[in-house]
Amino acid sequence: MSERIERDFFQRDPEEQKAFLEQTWCDSCMEVNLGMEEPAEYELKNTVFIEGKCKRCGAVVLTEITEDDF
C-alpha cells in the first residue's frame, strides 16, 4: 500500500498557484483550462498531484506534476 503524503499547495509561489489553478483538464467537461477551486496537494508513489474541483461542473480534477516541475 502506498502512503499519501499531504503537501501544502499554498507554500507555492503565487504565480505558480495561479497557473495550476487555471491550467486544468476536466474529464467530465472534456475541456482544458476551466479552472479548479479548493486545491489540495499531495504526493503519492513519488508523484505530486494537485486535486481540486472543476469550476464549471464541480467534478474532481487532478493535475499530475512531473519531477521536473517540483
Ligand SMILES: [Zn+2]
Ligand atoms: Zn468540469
